[in-house]
Amino acid sequence: MTFQSFLSNKIAVALVALGLLAAATTVVAAGNFNNDFDITWGDGRAKILNDGQLLTLSLDKTSGSGFRSKRQYLFGKIDMLLKLVPGNSAGTVTAYYLSSVGSAHDEIDFEFLGNLSGDPYILHTNVFTQGKGNREQQFYLWFDPTKDFHTYSILWNPQSIIFSVDGTPIREFKNLESKGIAFPKSQAMWIYSSLWNADDWATRGGLVKTDWTQAPFTASYRGFNDVQACVWSSGSSSCSSSSSSSGNNSWLSQSLDATGQQRLKWVQKNYMIYNYCADTKRFSQGFPPECSLS
16 A cells, blocks of 8 residues: 555545644744754764754664753653655664663653655554563554654653644553552653664564665754753752642643543554554463553
8 A cells, every 4th residue: 555545545534523633733932952952873964953943863874873852851741843754764763752761761752663665654652661661552644754844742741641743642651550550750761862774673574674775864853842841950850849730830730631532542543553452462461451451
């Protein structure tokens, strides 16, 4: 199936019915990449351009590239606009995620798995708690993510983690600590992103390899927004508990409303292509406990 036919089959009626186009968000308080991030690897393949308003990562046969936030966060609503590698991106992975450090780290992942020209990208998500992941959910997108910038957001508060695309929720990981399931709440995380070669697994399980004649591969970033986030520094948070109910920090108690739940169900019904909570072969002895509780 071509990407174009995939779009026409899936999107024609549902987008209008659910008003997803109206829900698409535009980041209005864009940061400056010079102030917000450090390029951490790539030997010049990562570039900050346009007076800090644009960042690009590139990958060639020698190396990929990546960056990391200057600040750590303990809860936040993080927005980033990305335009992914166009054309034949098979074998490449663009990763954009929050992570702490250490063997018992917490992590919240967006990973974009490249594909052959005309085939859709796969959006891979995962949540790690205390070093344990294996909570993968994968999606197709309802648009071509290489044609323009789109907003990818993580809302992480004490109640849940919500992954969103252009303001539309695609995944929710709830805090079920009362049921004995770990939740990321005590380890501050940095924001990372990288573009790298993973042709041993990324596209069709590694069957399709990276075509280096198409290199360099480039992904672009703009519109970073961490205004609604708790910066963690020297053991303290920029968000005080006394202000958590104020308008500026209302996101700290935000959850999906009825409309958000409807959109989430629509995405998962129409665009989810893998859910660890439905993989009976992988979990033949029983699903992880959160699968039956969430």
